[in-house]
Structure formats: structure tokens, C-alpha cells
Amino acid sequence: MQNRLTTISVHTVLLVYTAIALLPMLLIVSNAFKSRRAIFADPLALPGPDTFSLKGFSKVLAVSDFGLYFVNSLTVTLVTLALVLLFAAMAAWALSEYRFRGRLVLGVLFAVGIMVPIRLGTVSILELMVALDLTNTLTALILVYTAQGLPLAIFILAEFIAQIPKDLKDAARCDGVGEVHIFFSIVVPLIRPAIATVAIFVMVPIWNDLWFPLILSPGEGTQTITLGVQQFVGQYVTDWNAVLAALTLAIVPVLALYLVLSRQLVRGLTAGAVK
Amino acid sequence: MPDVRLHNVSKSFGTEDVLKSVSLDIVDGEFAVIVGPSGCGKSTLLRLLAGLEQADAGDIEIGDRRVNDLAPAARRIAMVFQSYALYPHMNVYRNMAFGLKFSGLEHSEIERRVRKAAETLKLDGLLERKPAELSGGQRQRTAIGRAIVREPDVFLFDEPLSNLDAALRVNTRLELAGLHRSLGTTMVYVTHDQVEAMTLADRIIVMNEGRVEQTGTPLELYREPQNLFVAGFIGAPRMNLVTGAAAQEFGAETLGIRPEHLTIAPRAGDWTATVSMVEHLGSDTYVYADAAEAGTLIVRAGGNTSVEPGAAVKLKLDRSAIHRFDAGGTRMT
Amino acid sequence: MPGWALLGLFIGPAFAIYAVFSVYPLLSTIVLSAYDTDASGQHAFIGLQNFVTLLTDESWSGPFWNALANNAVFFAIHMAVQNPIGILLAGLLSLPSLTGRHAYRTLIFLPTMLSVVIVGFIWQLILSPLWGVSEGLLGAIGLGDWFAPWLGQEETALLTISLISVWQFIGIPMILIYAALLNIPEDLSDAAQVDGIGHLRIFWHVKLPLVMPTVALVSILTYVGNFNAFDIIYAVKGAIAGPNFSTDIMGTFFYRTFFGFQLQQGSPTMGAAVATVMFGVILVGVMIYLFALQRRVQRHAF
Structure with missing residues (x-):
């Protein structure tokens, strides 16, 4: 940078935008810890000894089953993640390693799924789930999210698998290592960094989704955290303490996880952008 | 087995x-x-x-x-x-x-x-x-x-x-x-x-x-x-390959001479050439010489050879060690 | 070549789940759009009649065109706001010797990680005249009179929601363009600098053209996301997409058609027809991207 003035103006712009990005969230979280009176009297103030209150949180935890929603979201996200990673890695390996008839067609079929949102098939998905007697189960969500996550995961993993040197696989074949073992003992350990990236791409939309929980499993006991918050806020819209507390409960775990994983995430996005 | x-x-x-x-x-x-x-x-x-x-x-x-x-x-x-x-x-x-x-x-x-x-x-x-x-x-x-x-x-x-x-x-x-x-x-x-x-x-x-x-x-x-x-592939520096009249003199389309089978002769030689470059390797000296009849030739000479670029020299070839190739590039016996 | 058993083992699970829960529903939805549901719940083939109804029957065509037009506005606002800001932020972040790069990047990307629903509620509260936070903040910079219940007014609701969505997703263009900028070899800007070209000019004439493929990619991702958006409207305005349907987009229209609302009965077949139209709209966008944009906006190999 050429001079101090440029430096200062660059930082000013970035700081202003950072404030725009963060302020709304800080406002919600800080007011969630305040009494109702203080929320309205001085929304911009941080909670102090006089204004501190956990009333909202006790209300949320008393009247709704937040713990359960959280466990539901966690179950759906983690099981889906495991299925997507395993199946996508296997398919990506086969599609990029072997030349067989129908390979191109399969590749195109999966590629289409990257662009076409699975939501458009909702009418039939619901019919299918009714027929399979899976409505209001987490299984329904897991199956749909797995189908949703596979195409992009296959695409990214195939790019990484293509970078594994040919010699490595040939060496193993000369040693008499079977294809299944080559996959699990050599390919999987080598694409571990990519798997972490894919994990983030797969997890975030699932954790945050409202559409499919709303349609496939809105029933008592199977709500995810996003749907649970949506229903709660709709019901207690006038109870500001409770609404702010509910939003805070939804925001904080995601933020905490994000701050832990941010380095990995940005690296993943950056790597994906190269293509 | x-x-x-x-x-x-x-x-x-x-x-x-x-x-x-x-x-x-x-x-x-x-x-x-x-x-x-x-x-x-x-x-x-x-x-x-x-x-x-x-x-x-x-x-x-x-x-x-x-x-x-x-x-x-x-x-x-x-x-x-x-x-x-x-x-x-x-x-x-x-x-x-x-x-x-x-x-x-x-x-x-x-x-x-x-x-x-x-x-x-x-x-x-x-x-x-x-x-x-x-x-x-x-x-x-x-x-x-x-x-x-x-x-x-x-x-x-x-x-x-x-x-x-x-x-x-x-x-x-x-x-x-x-x-x-x-x-x-x-x-x-x-x-x-x-x-x-x-x-x-x-x-x-x-x-x-x-x-x-x-x-x-x-x-x-x-x-x-x-x-x-x-x-041409085996041997370094590579074999000199001569075509044209100089080769036909030996009844071949192409004449091959390894650099060590050419010597810089004090007086009489087969070809007259001008030294264009000299590489001293210590044990050997590679002399690059342009001959009117045979083109650029590499001569492998002893370590203490002292010719200078620009010098006119006579080149003598070891007739027992020449390789003759026909028009198809195959060795002639 | 390995045997079919081995291929089946590797590809089978992914293919089965993808085929049954993604490909089949999409195709079956398109097929279903050519049927009608009678009173007994039986489907009857009616060809393109659903689409004719959608486009010509006044009780359908009005809401449909309204939703499509609103969706186009929704997308246009995204393009007009997110790309310039994304490029600006990415450009600043990619400046050499910028301190705090990592912190800026991480924090500005943060809202992108949140659920759209949560973001909708956050802004609903902040913009609520009841709370008065926005009014207070605007007052602090002397714009107090300017405040209005933007989310509640017919003229401003769609714009406001679009900007909320941009606020949430600005991190994606920023990060992708930033990554593309980092991939440009330093030699290029060094060479330009040696030639006496200023930083701003280098950015405008050298770097920006080279990241256009990424801008095109961001645009198609935004397009697909926008024409299939639902959560933000549903969270802020409900399925009714008020006031007076001024924030109704294809996603909410689809939802109401499929599930029904108030007095209108939900119709799977009509819902399928709306989904098929959405599919067509998205397909057109993807085709334009693949065949026009991606070819014109050349990729430069370094």
C-alpha cells in the first residue's frame, strides 16, 4: 500500500462493512440477556448488572423442547454427512478411476444434480415418503438430504481423486492390493483434506434448511432446530425475551462451530473456486 | 526359468x-x-x-x-x-x-x-x-x-x-x-x-x-x-555422420565415425578443416572442426591438445573403425 | 477394467439414493404436471392443461406473473448489490500487506453460515417499529425521519427482503472473487506496475477482467438460489407473502399451490406444474450460463 491515507481508508471501509455484518447478530444476542424493560429502553446497551436477565431462556426451555430439536438436527446432519461422504467418495473413485460404458451418462446425471434444486421434486418426494410410511421421521430427511448432498460431493471429491498420482495406484496393484483395499487404504487417507471441505458444504445447508422439515416432518418430536425456532417464534411473537433467547440459542452453536472451523471453510471455498 | x-x-x-x-x-x-x-x-x-x-x-x-x-x-x-x-x-x-x-x-x-x-x-x-x-x-x-x-x-x-x-x-x-x-x-x-x-x-x-x-x-x-x-543414440559425444561425396568415397550413403576414431594429424590427413570450438574436459578434449567435404565433425583428442579456434587442421580417420550405412540407414557389411 | 460387481459396489449406493430421492421425484413431478386430481384423489391425464390454466386463468395467471416478476426483481437486486460490494470487498482483502485480512474475511462471511430463517427473524426484529432499534440508529446519524416500517409497506417490502438476503450471502461472492484474485500471478500486476500503471487501473483493467469467470459463476449460483428461494419470505412474511403478495416469489407461490392456504385447496398436480415451470426457469438460466456466459467469459490458464 502506498501511503497511510490509503491504508486508513481501506481499513475504514472494511471495518464499516464488518460492523454491518456483525451488529445485527450482536444486537440480538446481547438483548437476549436483558430484561424486557431494558430491551426497549436502551436496545444498544450491553446487559449490565441491573438489566441482566435470563427470563427469556428459561421460558424457551420451559415451553419448548429445544434440547430435542438440537439433537434432531444433529442426528440428521451427522448421519447424512456420514452417508454422503462414504457413498460420494466411493462413487467419485469409480467414476474417475475406471473407464466403463455408461460412465459419461452417470457423470452428467450427477452433474445435473449440482444445479437443479431437489426442492422442485417436493410434490413427488412427499408422495414417496407417504408411500414408504416415512413422514414425520428423521429418516425421510436423511434420505432426501443425502440425495441432495451427493452430486456436489462427488464432483469435488472426483477432482481431488484425479490428483492422486497414477503411480501410487499402480504400485498397489503391482503389490496385489485389491481395488476395494486400494480405495480404503490409499485413496481415502489421501483425500482426507477434501473430505473436510465437503463436510462443511454438505452440513451447512442441511442444518439451516426449513423447507423439508416443514413439509416432511413437521410433527411433534421430529422438528429440527430451524423448524423448532420458526414455530416457536411464530407462537410467542410478542414475548420479546423468549424470541430473542430462542434466536440466540439457534445462532450461538453455529457461530461457535464456524469460528473453530473458519480456516478450513475458507480454504475449502478457495480451493473450489480454482476450478 | x-x-x-x-x-x-x-x-x-x-x-x-x-x-x-x-x-x-x-x-x-x-x-x-x-x-x-x-x-x-x-x-x-x-x-x-x-x-x-x-x-x-x-x-x-x-x-x-x-x-x-x-x-x-x-x-x-x-x-x-x-x-x-x-x-x-x-x-x-x-x-x-x-x-x-x-x-x-x-x-x-x-x-x-x-x-x-x-x-x-x-x-x-x-x-x-x-x-x-x-x-x-x-x-x-x-x-x-x-x-x-x-x-x-x-x-x-x-x-x-x-x-x-x-x-x-x-x-x-x-x-x-x-x-x-x-x-x-x-x-x-x-x-x-x-x-x-x-x-x-x-x-x-x-x-x-x-x-x-x-x-x-x-x-x-x-x-x-x-x-x-x-x-546416433549410443555414445557421447555422438557419432559423426557424414553424407555426400565423402561417404560415397567409402561406398556408403552415410559414413559414421566415432569422435575417438578421428585424429588431428600434423601433416597429411583425409580432410582439411577449420577448428570452430574447443572443449577441455581435462582427460579429453573435444574439438569441433568444420571440414569442407564432411561438415562439422567432433574429434576426441587427448587432454593436453592445444589447438585454438580458427586454426586450420588436417583430420585423419581410422579406416578400420568406420561404420557404413546404406540409403535405408542400415549397416553395411 | 474392473467387473460390474465392483462398479456396482462403488457406485451403487450413491446412485440408488440419488436416483430414488432426487432424479425420480424430479421426473415424476414433471410427469405429474400433466395430470389433474379429481374429487376422489385419482389422477387423470390432461396434457398441458395445467400450464394453460396457470398462464391464462385469471385466478392463477395473476399470482403467477406477480410471483415471477417479484422473483426477477429479487434476483436483479441481488445482482446489482452483491456483485459490486463483493468485488469491492474482495479487492480490498486481496491488497498486499493488509493486516487483519483473516479476521475481516472470517467475520464478514459469518452471516452466510446462519439459517435463512434465523436471519429473517433477526432483521424482522431489528426493523420492527415496535422495538425502534433502527430508528434509533438512524437517528444517531441524523436520518431518524427517514425510517419507515419497510417490511410492512407494499412498495418497500420486497426491496428490503432482497437486501436482507444480500446481507446474508455477500460472503459467497466476496470469498470466491477473493480466491480468484489470489490466483492471478503477481507477475501480471508487477509488470503493469513497472509500466507505470496505478493500482486502481491495474485492478480495473487487469484483474477484474480475469475474475469475470468467477463473477459469472457467482451469478448463476445466485440465480439458481433466488429462483428456488422460500425460507426468507416464509420466515419474514409467512406463506401469504404480504403485504398484498408484494413479496410473493416462485417458492412461496409453489408452496401455497401445493399445500393450499386459507380458502384455496392444495393441489399436488397444480403444484407439480408450478415446480415444472420453476425447473424450466432455472434450466434456461443454467443453459445461458453454460453456452453463452461461460464461453464468452474466457477462462485464462496461467
């Missing part, structure tokens, strides 16, 4: 014919070096032997078995790759043991073989290291160790020295030769470097454009190249 035999083997990738009906015989215990310029098909030939590619036509035999349809692991071969192909997530020990685990060997036997190979290759202290923590030479030795522990009938090497620096390359070359002596196993070694070929080989196979140009011991190839390609 695990001889290695190829009979009329062809292979093409798309429209490109990489191997054109190649036949070869490699005798048990031999160190055979396949040499040729890049793109000549030598690596493909090795991969066919390994079973990593399938031949379009012809037979490949190892011992008395036709192995065309056998998986690499069933061919009793071991291969050392140019890039070493070490598994980056496994330590040296596991790299060497990995393939054996799938061959049904006893755990103790695997351990014995790995320890023995590590000892032979001076890798004892490094067994716990990952490839990233090894030097180039150590990686190279690990790759060789991984081949040795399989106790194969045939070793296949794909340009194994090309990733090493010059000094290490000479060392490893000697070690490889020693290894071959102590194991006595057939080795097939691919390289583009004719010096490696000359120093390592019991027999050299020169390839060009998907064909075998000539097979023979290093000295046979050097002394009696069967065609212009081999004549």
Missing part, C-alpha cells in the same frame, strides 16, 4: 500406435535396459509387462506362463516407479509391508523380509519415518525395498534415477548394479539416458517410435550399431 518373452506385441492409444509388433527375449538373471528417446514406447512396454496396460495383440510370457490375462500381482513382478509412488500417509515400514499384507504371508515372515531389505538398503534407522521426512535417495531406496520384499521373479524399473541429483545418481547406479549381482534376479530397466544403459546393462534394447531398433551388449551396440538411429 523366468525368462521374459514378448512376441509381436502391439499397443495403441486411440489412433496412436505406441508399440508396433515388438518381440523381445530377456534371459533369466539378465539386467536388461530398454533405452530410447521420450515417446518411443519404452514405458508402455514396461507397463504391459507389469500388467498395468493390456496388449492389443501378441503374447507376453514370464517364465513359461503367458501372462497377458494375469493381474499385475499374479505375474510375480515388482515395479519401482519414477516418482517412487510411496504412500505418503504410511511410514517406511508400512510402505514396504503394505503389499505383502494382501499376499497371505505370515506376520513374522513380513517382518523378517522388511527388516532384511531395510538392512540391505541401509534403511534400518528410518523405518518409522514418513516419506516426506526422507531425502531423495532414501525415498528411492524405500521404493526399491518395497520391490525387494516381494521376492519377485522380475524387477521392473521405470526411470528410477531421473529424480535424483547427478552425484546421487552415480551412487545409486552402483548400488543397483550391486543389488543385481547379489540377488541375481532378472531386471528390466527403462531409461532415456544412454549412459545409465551402458553402465548398468547386461543387454541393451534400443527402442524408437514403437519398434526395437537393436538388442545387444553395450559394447556390441557401441561397436556395431545396426542402423543410423542406434549409431
Whole structure:
């Protein structure tokens, strides 16, 4: 940078935008810890000894089953993640390693799924789930999210698998290592960094989704955290303490996880952008 | 007897014919070096032997078995790759043991073989290291160790020295030769470097454009190249090839003269030339001279030769050591 | 080549799940759009009649065109706001010797990680005249009179929601363009600098053209996301997409058609027809991207 003035103006712009990005969230979280009176009297103030209150949180935890929603979201996200990673890695390996008839067609079929949102098939998905007697189960969500996550995961993993040197696989074949073992003992350990990236791409939309929980499993006991918050806020819209507390409960775990994983995430996005 | 035999083997990738009906015989215990310029098909030939590619036509035999349809692991071969192909997530020990685990060997036997190979290759202290923590030479030795522990009938090497620096390359070359002596196993070694070929080989196979140009011991190839390609490829500095009237004088289309068979004569000579450049190597001196009749010639002279660029000299050739080639580039007898 | 058993083992699970829960529903939805549901719940083939109804029957065509037009506006606002801001932020972040780069990047990307629903609620509260936070903040910079219940007014609701969505997703263009900028070899800007070209000019004439493929990629991702958006409207305005359907987009229209609302009965077949139209709209966008944009906006290999 050429001079101090440029430096200062660059930082000013970035700081202003950072404030725009963060302020709304800080406002919600800080007011969630305040009494109702203080929320309205001085929304911009941080909670102090006089204004501190956990009333909202006790209300949320008393009247709704937040713990359960959280466990539901966690179950759906983690099981889906495991299925997507395993199946996508296997398919990506086969599609990029072997030349067989129908390979191109399969590749195109999966590629289409990257662009076409699975939501458009909702009418039939619901019919299918009714027929399979899976409505209001987490299984329904897991199956749909797995189908949703596979195409992009296959695409990214195939790019990484293509970078594994040919010699490595040939060496193993000369040693008499079977294809299944080559996959699990050599390919999987080598694409571990990519798997972490894919994990983030797969997890975030699932954790945050409202559409499919709303349609496939809105029933008592199977709500995810996003749907649970949506229903709660709709019901207690006038109870500001409770609404702010509910939003805070939804925001904080995601933020905490994000701050832990941010380095990995940005690296993943950056790597994906190269293509 | 695990001889290695190829009979009329062809292979093409798309429209490109990489191997054109190649036949070869490699005798048990031999160190055979396949040499040729890049793109000549030598690596493909090795991969066919390994079973990593399938031949379009012809037979490949190892011992008395036709192995065309056998998986690499069933061919009793071991291969050392140019890039070493070490598994980056496994330590040296596991790299060497990995393939054996799938061959049904006893755990103790695997351990014995790995320890023995590590000892032979001076890798004892490094067994716990990952490839990233090894030097180039150590990686190279690990790759060789991984081949040795399989106790194969045939070793296949794909340009194994090309990733090493010059000094290490000479060392490893000697070690490889020693290894071959102590194991006595057939080795097939691919390289583009004719010096490696000359120093390592019991027999050299020169390839060009998907064909075998000539097979023979290093000295046979050097002394009696069967065609212009081999004549030009083997030997450094390369053989002088003279065409035109100067060659016709000897009844040939092309006349080949090795640099050491030309001498700078004090008075009378065959050709008159002007020195254009002189390279002093200490033991030898390479003199580049332009002759009116024969073009630019390289003369290998003694270490204390003292001609200067621009000097006019007479060149004399050793008539007993000339090579004559006909219009098709084939050696004339 | 490995045997079919091996291929089946590797590809089978992914293919089965993808085929049954993604490909089949999409195809079956398109097929279903050519049927009608009668009173007994039986489907009857009616060809393109659903689409004719959608486009010509006044009780359908009005809401449909309204939703499509609103969706186009929704997308246009995204393009007009997110790309310039994304490029600006990415450009600043990629400046050499910028301190705090990592912190800026991480924090500005943060809202992107949140659920759209949560973001909708956050802004609903902040913009609520009841709470008065926005009014107070605007007052602090002397714009107090300017405040209005933007989310509640017919003229401003769609714009406001679009900007909320941009606020949430600005991190994606920023990060992708930033990554593309980092991939430009330093030699290029060094060479320009040696030639005496200023930083701003280098950015405008050298770097920006080189990241256009990424801008095109961001645009198609935004397009697909926008024409299939639902959560933000549903969270802030409900399925009714008020006031007076001024924030109704294809996603909410689809939802109401399929599930029904108030007095209108939900119809799977009509819902399928709306989904098929959405599919067509998205397909057109993807085709334009693949065949026009991606070819014109050349990729430069370094």
C-alpha cells in the first residue's frame, strides 16, 4: 500500500462493512440477556448488572423442547454427512478411476444434480415418503438430504481423486492390493483434506434448511432446530425475551462451530473456486 | 526359468500406435535396459509387462506362463516407479509391508523380509519415518525395498534415477548394479539416458517410435550399431555422420565415425578443416572442426591438445573403425 | 477394467439414493404436471392443461406473473448489490500487506453460515417499529425521519427482503472473487506496475477482467438460489407473502399451490406444474450460463 491515507481508508471501509455484518447478530444476542424493560429502553446497551436477565431462556426451555430439536438436527446432519461422504467418495473413485460404458451418462446425471434444486421434486418426494410410511421421521430427511448432498460431493471429491498420482495406484496393484483395499487404504487417507471441505458444504445447508422439515416432518418430536425456532417464534411473537433467547440459542452453536472451523471453510471455498 | 518373452506385441492409444509388433527375449538373471528417446514406447512396454496396460495383440510370457490375462500381482513382478509412488500417509515400514499384507504371508515372515531389505538398503534407522521426512535417495531406496520384499521373479524399473541429483545418481547406479549381482534376479530397466544403459546393462534394447531398433551388449551396440538411429543414440559425444561425396568415397550413403576414431594429424590427413570450438574436459578434449567435404565433425583428442579456434587442421580417420550405412540407414557389411 | 460387481459396489449406493430421492421425484413431478386430481384423489391425464390454466386463468395467471416478476426483481437486486460490494470487498482483502485480512474475511462471511430463517427473524426484529432499534440508529446519524416500517409497506417490502438476503450471502461472492484474485500471478500486476500503471487501473483493467469467470459463476449460483428461494419470505412474511403478495416469489407461490392456504385447496398436480415451470426457469438460466456466459467469459490458464 502506498501511503497511510490509503491504508486508513481501506481499513475504514472494511471495518464499516464488518460492523454491518456483525451488529445485527450482536444486537440480538446481547438483548437476549436483558430484561424486557431494558430491551426497549436502551436496545444498544450491553446487559449490565441491573438489566441482566435470563427470563427469556428459561421460558424457551420451559415451553419448548429445544434440547430435542438440537439433537434432531444433529442426528440428521451427522448421519447424512456420514452417508454422503462414504457413498460420494466411493462413487467419485469409480467414476474417475475406471473407464466403463455408461460412465459419461452417470457423470452428467450427477452433474445435473449440482444445479437443479431437489426442492422442485417436493410434490413427488412427499408422495414417496407417504408411500414408504416415512413422514414425520428423521429418516425421510436423511434420505432426501443425502440425495441432495451427493452430486456436489462427488464432483469435488472426483477432482481431488484425479490428483492422486497414477503411480501410487499402480504400485498397489503391482503389490496385489485389491481395488476395494486400494480405495480404503490409499485413496481415502489421501483425500482426507477434501473430505473436510465437503463436510462443511454438505452440513451447512442441511442444518439451516426449513423447507423439508416443514413439509416432511413437521410433527411433534421430529422438528429440527430451524423448524423448532420458526414455530416457536411464530407462537410467542410478542414475548420479546423468549424470541430473542430462542434466536440466540439457534445462532450461538453455529457461530461457535464456524469460528473453530473458519480456516478450513475458507480454504475449502478457495480451493473450489480454482476450478 | 523366468525368462521374459514378448512376441509381436502391439499397443495403441486411440489412433496412436505406441508399440508396433515388438518381440523381445530377456534371459533369466539378465539386467536388461530398454533405452530410447521420450515417446518411443519404452514405458508402455514396461507397463504391459507389469500388467498395468493390456496388449492389443501378441503374447507376453514370464517364465513359461503367458501372462497377458494375469493381474499385475499374479505375474510375480515388482515395479519401482519414477516418482517412487510411496504412500505418503504410511511410514517406511508400512510402505514396504503394505503389499505383502494382501499376499497371505505370515506376520513374522513380513517382518523378517522388511527388516532384511531395510538392512540391505541401509534403511534400518528410518523405518518409522514418513516419506516426506526422507531425502531423495532414501525415498528411492524405500521404493526399491518395497520391490525387494516381494521376492519377485522380475524387477521392473521405470526411470528410477531421473529424480535424483547427478552425484546421487552415480551412487545409486552402483548400488543397483550391486543389488543385481547379489540377488541375481532378472531386471528390466527403462531409461532415456544412454549412459545409465551402458553402465548398468547386461543387454541393451534400443527402442524408437514403437519398434526395437537393436538388442545387444553395450559394447556390441557401441561397436556395431545396426542402423543410423542406434549409431546416433549410443555414445557421447555422438557419432559423426557424414553424407555426400565423402561417404560415397567409402561406398556408403552415410559414413559414421566415432569422435575417438578421428585424429588431428600434423601433416597429411583425409580432410582439411577449420577448428570452430574447443572443449577441455581435462582427460579429453573435444574439438569441433568444420571440414569442407564432411561438415562439422567432433574429434576426441587427448587432454593436453592445444589447438585454438580458427586454426586450420588436417583430420585423419581410422579406416578400420568406420561404420557404413546404406540409403535405408542400415549397416553395411 | 474392473467387473460390474465392483462398479456396482462403488457406485451403487450413491446412485440408488440419488436416483430414488432426487432424479425420480424430479421426473415424476414433471410427469405429474400433466395430470389433474379429481374429487376422489385419482389422477387423470390432461396434457398441458395445467400450464394453460396457470398462464391464462385469471385466478392463477395473476399470482403467477406477480410471483415471477417479484422473483426477477429479487434476483436483479441481488445482482446489482452483491456483485459490486463483493468485488469491492474482495479487492480490498486481496491488497498486499493488509493486516487483519483473516479476521475481516472470517467475520464478514459469518452471516452466510446462519439459517435463512434465523436471519429473517433477526432483521424482522431489528426493523420492527415496535422495538425502534433502527430508528434509533438512524437517528444517531441524523436520518431518524427517514425510517419507515419497510417490511410492512407494499412498495418497500420486497426491496428490503432482497437486501436482507444480500446481507446474508455477500460472503459467497466476496470469498470466491477473493480466491480468484489470489490466483492471478503477481507477475501480471508487477509488470503493469513497472509500466507505470496505478493500482486502481491495474485492478480495473487487469484483474477484474480475469475474475469475470468467477463473477459469472457467482451469478448463476445466485440465480439458481433466488429462483428456488422460500425460507426468507416464509420466515419474514409467512406463506401469504404480504403485504398484498408484494413479496410473493416462485417458492412461496409453489408452496401455497401445493399445500393450499386459507380458502384455496392444495393441489399436488397444480403444484407439480408450478415446480415444472420453476425447473424450466432455472434450466434456461443454467443453459445461458453454460453456452453463452461461460464461453464468452474466457477462462485464462496461467
